Amino acid sequence: MIRWQPFPKEKTGEAALTNSQLTPGVVAGRLGAGEYARNFADIAPRFDxxxxxxxxxxxxxxxxxxxxxxxxxxxxxxxxxxxxxxxxxxxxxxxxxxxxxxxxxxxxxxxxxxxxxxxxxxxxxxxxxxxxxxxxxxxxxxxxEKGVHPFTRAAPTAKRIAVVGAGPAGLAAAHRLAMKGHDVVIYDARPKAGGLNEYGIASYKAPGSYAQAEVEWLMKIGGISVENGRALGQGLTLDGLAHDHHAVVLAIGLRGVNALRAEGEGLGHVVDAIDFIAGLRQAGDKSGLAVGRDVVVIGGGMTAIDAAVQSRLLGAETVTIVYRRGREQMSASADEQEHATSVGVRIIHNAAPVRVIGNGSVAEVEFAYTETGPAGLRLTAETFRLKADQVMKAIGQTLIGAPEGLKVEGGKIAVTGAGRTSVPGVWAAGDCAAGGDDLTVTAVAEGRDAAEDIHASLMG
Known part of the structure; x- marks a missing residue:
């Protein structure tokens, strides 16, 4: 990943807002035809x-x-x-x-x-x-680009393994297991494999169909099949998977979104940032994507940054990130924060939402300043309001759909060693597993290591 560079002048400030000043509300087509292509072009073209x-x-x-x-x-x-x-x-x-x-x-x-x-x-x-x-x-x-896959499968082992979830952890586990000679079936709830890489990152970081191209390349190892539209609780049970396979890897990610727990959260145009980003990732024509004129993003991680920056690139006039703690506590890196501000995103620290205000749809958000004391974070009596016709929640995700019988700690599946769960024959990896950072690279490492542990376990 590169060190962020500000966009050229013509893509920031007033010049990026061609139609937004004239169009209130959450609407599509705020920019001129060529501006979408320029704004969502690859931010870091590869070296020659x-x-x-x-x-x-x-x-x-x-x-x-x-x-x-x-x-x-x-x-x-x-x-x-x-x-x-x-x-x-x-x-x-x-x-x-x-x-x-x-x-x-x-x-x-x-x-x-x-x-x-x-x-x-x-x-x-x-x-x-x-x-x-x-x-x-x-x-x-x-x-x-040469279409070469440099790895080959080992001799078949006659072992069949289920991987639930086709995100980074599941794909890494599946590839390593297939390379060891096992047969792998990946079950995934979404129409496309890729998980976070396909649905959850900013479009300008991996434009086009790179995520799918990487999945297709990975599958060239052979021995991996994918069944889309299959999820735990929707025709799949952990008991059934364990009965039909020699081992199971749970790489189901975190699909739930934390609530604001603020009055008015149910008003119109209060949306989950991850859904907004997924829509961007899947849109063939970004001019058809609706965005507010005044957007407020609540959160301090990479999802908040990605949602805020892309709102701005779609033509939002004002975009503000509000985070309850200080700059140093934001999980988004300093470089990512600087990138956001370089495209016109404002970041307010030490403030938390207390009320979403509007009549049917959001019109304002009221915040209280926060301070940290011996008892932890608390709201002060001092408040302020931000105008908003669209609010995006990016305050963390939670595990949903964890099978019964699995030990859970800290809202995630408890694991020991290289992803072993409390149920024999079942491993967990990636964001759904306790411990580790919620990063793509960490998920890959956990999926790989779980696969190695499964191979050692199955082959003695």
Whole structure:
């Protein structure tokens, strides 16, 4: 992932609002025809070969490689950068995929500025790390575009494994299990595989159909089938899956959205940010997407940032993120916050919603300032209101649909070791599993590790 750069002047400020000042309410078509394509173009076009070589030459190839330690999937970063530097990006891609089979998408969405690049010696010494994320994208794109899948299946084991959920964790588990020679069936509730990568990230980070292209490429390992429109509680039970398969991996993510618990939350145009983002991801023509003139996003994570930035790119006149704690407590990285402000998003810290005001549809939101004391976060008596014709909730997600009999802790499925649940023969990985960060790269690592543990368990 690149360090964010502000959009060119003509894409921010008043010039980006062509029709929005004249059109109140939540409507589509706020911008001119060409502005949608420009606003949602790839924010970080991949390196050309010369740029990749220059970037790779900055790596010190450290013997202790703090970047590897900082990577949740422990990719051998110095090795793949050296392979790029020596003119073999295809070999670099295989080095990446050996640890992270979704390395192409992770190169686009992983918060490298908080992980490998933050640990880079160049960052410590100069304040400018090696651009690991962009180099990773260069390598993986180079080989994917050739249609080559560098892995082959082991001899068949006659073992059949169910994976519930086709997001990053489920796909990573399925690929590793298939590579070991097992037969894998992925069950997923949505029409397309991909999970968060397909439905939950900003469109400008992975424009076009990259998420689906990566899934199709991953499936070339063979031995994996996908059944869409299948979910626990909708024709599937954990008992039934366990009976019909030698092992089960639950990678069901977090589909529930926390409530604001504020008066008026049920008014019109108060929506879940994840649904807004999913609609953007699936829209072929973004000019048909409706957005408010005055948008308020409540939350402090990546979902809040993605929803706010894309509202602005769709032509919203004012977009404000409101977060209940301070800037340092926001789970969205400083780079992502700076990117949001560079496109005209305002961020207000230390405020929480107390009332949504309107007549049928939202018109204003009332907030109370917050402060942190010995008893934790509390609301103060000082309040303010923001004009809003659209409100997006991005205040965290919850686990829904956890099968009965599984131990749950902290609202997630309890696991030990490499994803073992309280039910023998059942593993859990990704956002639905307790522990770890809710990141794509972490989900991939957990899915991979669960697969290795399943293989060891089944094969003795």
């Amino acid at each position: 070969p010369h740029e990749a070589h220059v970037a790779a030459d900055r790596c010190y190839f450290c013997h202790d490689a703090p970047c590897i330690t900082a990577c949740p999937t422990t990719i051998d970063i110095p090795l793949f950068i050296r392979q790029i530097a020596t003119g073999t990006p295809e070999a670099a891609a295989k080095t990446i995929w050996e640890q992270n089979i979704l390395g192409g998408m992770c190169a686009r969405v992983c918060p490298t500025e908080q992980l490998c690049e933050e640990a880079c010696v160049r960052e410590t010494a100069e304040g400018k790390p090696v651009e690991i994320g962009r180099l990773q994208r260069y390598a993986t794109d180079s080989l994917m």
